[in-house]
Amino acid sequence: MTAPTALIADDEPHLALHLKQQLLQLWPELNILSLARNGIEAAERIAELRPDLAFLDIQMPGLSGLEVAQGIEGLTRVIFVTAYDEYAVEAFDQAALDYLLKPVKAERLARSLERIKAAMASPLQAGSEAPDAKLAGVLRQLQSAPAGRPAVAPLRYVRAAQGELMHQIPVEEVLYFQADDKYTVVQTATAEHLIRTPIIELAEQLDPQQFWQVHRSTLINLNHLAGTRRDEASRLFVRFKNHARELPVSRAYVHLFKAM
Incomplete structure (x- = not known):
C-alpha cells in the first residue's frame, strides 16, 4: 500500500x-x-x-x-x-x-x-x-461578513488607471475579473483594464447574485454568461456573450452550474 x-x-x-x-x-x-x-x-x-x-x-x-x-x-x-x-x-x-x-x-x-x-x-x-x-x-x-457587520451596498464601479487617464467602469459592463500576477484584469466586451484590488476583496464587495467565483483567480458576471462547455476530460468552461475567450471552472464550483 x-x-x-x-x-x-x-x-x-x-x-x-x-x-x-x-x-x-x-x-x-x-x-x-x-x-x-x-x-x-x-x-x-x-x-x-x-x-x-x-x-x-x-x-x-x-x-x-x-x-x-x-x-x-x-x-x-x-x-x-x-x-x-x-x-x-x-x-x-x-x-x-x-x-x-x-x-x-x-x-x-x-x-x-x-x-x-x-x-x-x-x-x-x-x-x-x-x-x-x-x-x-x-x-x-x-x-462572508461576520455576524453583526452592517450590510454594505454592492460595488457599482471600479476605477482603472491607464497612463494619465482614469477609467470609471460600471461593474455591470464587466464580463469577468481575473487575477494576473500583481494585478487583476477587468475584462469588458470592448476593453481590458488592470486594477490592484485582489480577487478576494472584490468578491466581498460585489453582488453575489450577479458575480460568481468560479476559480480562485476568477469572478464572472452572470449577466454576460452565454453558456458552458465540457472538454474531452470533462473539465467545465464558461463562455461569454460577444467575447471569444473561455474560462475554466474549478471543480469546487462545478456544482453551481448543474441547473444550467
Missing part, C-alpha cells in the same frame, strides 16, 4: 516545521512532500505533487489558504490551520471539514488524524463533486 502524502503551507517556517514534527510523531508512515512558505507556492506544489492531504494556514501572503483550497483541481483533502474565532470554527464543524486551531495541540492533532484516516479509508472517486461542493460552501461562509 502506498504511503499517504501531505503538504504543509505556513508563512511562519517554525510553525510549519513544528507541525511536521508533530505529524511524523503521530503518523510515522506519512510522507511530508513539501513545506510551502506562502499561498502561491502552496498552490503550485499541490498542482505539481498532488498530495493526499494539504495542511493550509488560512492567512498567508500571495494567496490565502481559502484561495488555495478553492483552486485545487485534484483529490487533495484540505485541513485548515486557523486562528479564526468560534463563528468560523462552527462553520467547519457543520460542514464536517477538519481544522486545527493555532497553536496546534498534540491531543487535537491526534483526533484530527483519526478522522482523516477514517475518511481516507473511503477514497474519493475522480469526478466526485460532493466534497468540493461542501468545501465551497464552507469557504463562502468563512469569506
